[in-house]
Amino acid sequence: MPIPLTYNLRSIRVRWASTIVAVLGIAGTVGVFVAMMSLAKGFKATLVASGSPNNALVRRAGSTSEMDSGFNLEQVKILQDAKGIARDADGPLVSPEVVVIAAFPLKSTGTDANVQVRGVSPRVLKVRDQVKIVAGRFFNPGLNELVVGSNVDKAYIGFDLGQKVLFGGGTWTVVGVFDAGGSAFDSELWCDATVLNDVYKRPTNIFQSATAKLTSPAALTDLKDTLSADPRVTVQADREIEYYEKQSRVVTSLITVLGTIVASIMAVGAIFGALNTMYSAIAERGREIATMRALGFGAAAVVISFVFEAACIALIGGVIGCVGVLPLNGLTTGTMNWQTFSHLAFAFKITPTLMLGGIIFALFMGILGGVAPAVRAARANVATALREL
Amino acid sequence: MKYARLLLANLSRKKIRTTLTIGSFAVALLLFGILSAVRTAFSQGADIAGVDRLVVRNKTSIIQPLPFSYRDRMLRIPGVKEVTYLNWFGGIYQDERNFFPQMAIDVPTYRKVVTDIGVTDAEWKAFEADRQGAIAGEDIAKRFNWKVGDHIPIRGVIFQGPWEFNLRGISTGESNAGSLLPFMFHEDYLEERRAFGKGTVGWYTLRIDNPENSTRISKAIDEEFSNSPFETKSDSEKEFAASWGKQLGNIKLIIMTIGAVVFVTLLLVTGNTMATAIRERVRELAVLKAVGFSDPFVLWLVLAEGLTIAAIGGVLGLILAVVLIPGISRALAGLLPPLVLLPRDTALGLVFAIGAGIFSTILPATSAMRLRVVDALRRV
Numbered sequence A: 001m002p003i004p005l006t007y008n009l010r011s012i013r014v015r016w017a018s019t020i021v022a023v024l025g026i027a028g029t030v031g032v033f034v035a036m037m038s039l040a041k042g043f044k045a046t047l048v049a050s051g052s053p054n055n056a057l058v059r060r061a062g063s064t065s066e067m068d069s070g071f072n073l074e075q076v077k078i079l080q081d082a083k084g085i086a087r088d089a090d091g092p093l094v095s096p097e098v099v100v101i102a103a104f105p106l107k108s109t110g111t112d113a114n115v116q117v118r119g120v121s122p123r124v125l126k127v128r129d130q131v132k133i134v135a136g137r138f139f140n141p142g143l144n145e146l147v148v149g150s151n152v153d154k155a156y157i158g159f160d161l162g163q164k165v166l167f168g169g170g171t172w173t174v175v176g177v178f179d180a181g182g183s184a185f186d187s188e189l190w191c192d193a194t195v196l197n198d199v200y201k202r203p204t205n206i207f208q209s210a211t212a213k214l215t216s217p218a219a220l221t222d223l224k225d226t227l228s229a230d231p232r233v234t235v236q237a238d239r240e241i242e243y244y245e246k247q248s249r250v251v252t253s254l255i256t257v258l259g260t261i262v263a264s265i266m267a268v269g270a271i272f273g274a275l276n277t278m279y280s281a282i283a284e285r286g287r288e289i290a291t292m293r294a295l296g297f298g299a300a301a302v303v304i305s306f307v308f309e310a311a312c313i314a315l316i317g318g319v320i321g322c323v324g325v326l327p328l329n330g331l332t333t334g335t336m337n338w339q340t341f342s343h344l345a346f347a348f349k350i351t352p353t354l355m356l357g358g359i360i361f362a363l364f365m366g367i368l369g370g371v372a373p374a375v376r377a378a379r380a381n382v383a384t385a386l387r388e389l
Numbered sequence B: 001m002k003y004a005r006l007l008l009a010n011l012s013r014k015k016i017r018t019t020l021t022i023g024s025f026a027v028a029l030l031l032f033g034i035l036s037a038v039r040t041a042f043s044q045g046a047d048i049a050g051v052d053r054l055v056v057r058n059k060t061s062i063i064q065p066l067p068f069s070y071r072d073r074m075l076r077i078p079g080v081k082e083v084t085y086l087n088w089f090g091g092i093y094q095d096e097r098n099f100f101p102q103m104a105i106d107v108p109t110y111r112k113v114v115t116d117i118g119v120t121d122a123e124w125k126a127f128e129a130d131r132q133g134a135i136a137g138e139d140i141a142k143r144f145n146w147k148v149g150d151h152i153p154i155r156g157v158i159f160q161g162p163w164e165f166n167l168r169g170i171s172t173g174e175s176n177a178g179s180l181l182p183f184m185f186h187e188d189y190l191e192e193r194r195a196f197g198k199g200t201v202g203w204y205t206l207r208i209d210n211p212e213n214s215t216r217i218s219k220a221i222d223e224e225f226s227n228s229p230f231e232t233k234s235d236s237e238k239e240f241a242a243s244w245g246k247q248l249g250n251i252k253l254i255i256m257t258i259g260a261v262v263f264v265t266l267l268l269v270t271g272n273t274m275a276t277a278i279r280e281r282v283r284e285l286a287v288l289k290a291v292g293f294s295d296p297f298v299l300w301l302v303l304a305e306g307l308t309i310a311a312i313g314g315v316l317g318l319i320l321a322v323v324l325i326p327g328i329s330r331a332l333a334g335l336l337p338p339l340v341l342l343p344r345d346t347a348l349g350l351v352f353a354i355g356a357g358i359f360s361t362i363l364p365a366t367s368a369m370r371l372r373v374v375d376a377l378r379r380v
Helices: A005-014 A018-049 A073-080 A150-155 A193-199 A219-227 A240-247 A251-284 A286-293 A299-328 A352-377 A384-387 B004-011 B015-042 B068-077 B105-111 B123-129 B138-144 B186-194 B211-224 B239-249 B252-281 B282-290 B297-329 B341-372 B371-377
Strands: A055-060 A093-104 A112-120 A131-137 A145-149 A165-169 A170-179 A190-191 A208-213 A236-240 A334-338 A342-347 B053-058 B078-088 B101-104 B133-137 B151-156 B161-171 B183-186 B203-208 B232-238
Touching: A005 A299, A005 B101, A018 A093, A018 A240, A018 A299, A018 A342, A018 A352, A018 B371, A055 A219, A055 A240, A073 A208, A093 A193, A093 B211, A150 A170, A150 A334, A150 A342, A150 A384, A165 B015, A190 A193, A219 A236, A219 A240, A236 A240, A240 A251, A251 A286, A251 A299, A251 A352, A251 B015, A251 B297, A286 A352, A286 A384, A286 B151, A299 A352, A299 B105, A334 B068, A352 B211, B004 B297, B015 B252, B015 B341, B053 B211, B053 B239, B068 B183, B068 B203, B068 B211, B078 B105, B101 B186, B105 B123, B105 B203, B123 B161, B133 B138, B133 B186, B138 B161, B183 B186, B203 B211, B232 B239, B252 B297, B252 B341, B282 B297, B282 B341, B282 B371, B297 B341
Parallel strands: A112 A190, A145 A170, B101 B183, B133 B161
Antiparallel strands: A055 A208, A055 A236, A093 A112, A093 A208, A112 A342, A131 A170, A145 A190, A165 A170, A334 A342, B053 B203, B053 B232, B078 B101, B078 B203, B133 B183, B151 B161
């Protein structure tokens, strides 16, 4: 017959002071684990949200990112006529783009950070339909005008609507703000590709990438086939979402590896804490345990009972840890994206799955810290334990 | 020392608790060690950058080039001793994951600016003589198991096509504290084969006569080239290195904040356990006093116990950190520069551990010392 669970729950309440050590240890570990993973998740989500399954990103074959890609207008023309590209009344939905970076001072520290400047086609809003102008207007083709992502004005000095911005040897006017739904574009400046090439003294009609809207997500295969069969082009097409997912790899794995290392070391510490708490709990309750054994509860029942108690303590710790880091959810922070050398704003993203993972992690630590003391409790000699003070 | 046995007996009174407390200290210090190494890696290079060197780059951004002609114009600025230039290569060795920095250097001037890169003169001679020669930092060489004389193919990404290099030397650097020494090769070789941007350089590094003049010279250089199509931004090498670290900004801050909070919590929790262990024994301490040991003796006995636990745990943790860091460094290869635990941080960690040991025992110890023997004995 099992020992009633209320016995353990009431013990925890009575002995709360010595339980706190274990609870804090586990709460801290779970908190760190969830925070680090949500950071990695948020970064990845920001980049992945930049891509759409319905879009293809075309760049020079073999290039690692837009930064080191390049092709000419002739190849763009071939791409525009390729199979699988969506069209509207004005022609194919393709935005050939140029990407450079420029340094601007951050509001938070006053030090410079690199901002990605994207020269786009005037038709870009039709291609990337998740991007919406929320203030001002879109730039006029051929003019030195900028539309800025919604994070840019928040993060950098001097990007208010109507303000003049100097970079790359040109003077630009901020004419609009766009919202890209929390994606990487929100940290970018957009302008006319032709103007950008001109100001940066790059050869005209050279583009680094082209984003094309597909007739359907499945049309990517058609596009790939057409492009690889055509000897005039040396480009590769990827689904936009996959391209951005790959871009997030370095930072995501950096945070994940570091987070895992820190959390596993802390887990060892937390298990020590749980062991300490449970050992002293059992030492203090030697007579109680012996009494229960004398009443006829089996050794297995005692083991289960104490493992359950440890798991309860761990659960409390796990919940406190998860709730403790919850305010971080949605908090925006920034780091450098190594693939493009540019600064990227992103938010912590705490998901239910992540919190569930944290709780399971806590239970794991609690059970690991509870088994050895529980076995020791069950093994004690009933007669001697009863005689103890 | 004659009380060592008493101390030992006290420690082994509850063996499991003592072991676990030592273990907790070890875990805290292990974490401290690893995070210190990560912190050093994040501030990569900033600690070792030469104070008498400036970096001049395109004002717009580092990816925009500067013209080669700036070299002679900079040499005319008073205070500038030597000028060398570099180009970022950014190729891929076997797989994208094997990232390491590759730079084309101007061989005749490089060693005049960066005086000690940690290669032997023989290696440098061999490198100079071979147009396709290359020098790799020791961490890179170790990672890919390269030996001098090896043939290294790298796929160019910015400068497209296959590039072949012969490893002529392995550099140990001015100091290898937490910075990844690059893979370097001849600028001439790059210039000859590059398809675009001939006659331009990535950035200039210059040596100046006196570190105190660095602000003045930076300003003079930036003024010299202002209002030209290629405006410049000059910084001391230290600021240049730090500016990269700053861009990682918040990530470093977040990891460090988390680390610090965790470390302090671990120490507090451990300290609490130790304090409880002493409070439980107030009666024993009163007995010691009753049989004639002085108050300060009791204080010292208890303190010594805390110190022993903290010191053993701390040393264990730091040893573990030293053992584990190379493995962690490998797991993070390509993401962060190699992790190195600086002696300074090791010492700091020990100070923290011992401090926590003293701090957590001193309160119960002093109250035990002040307690009247009669009261303490009466307690159950």
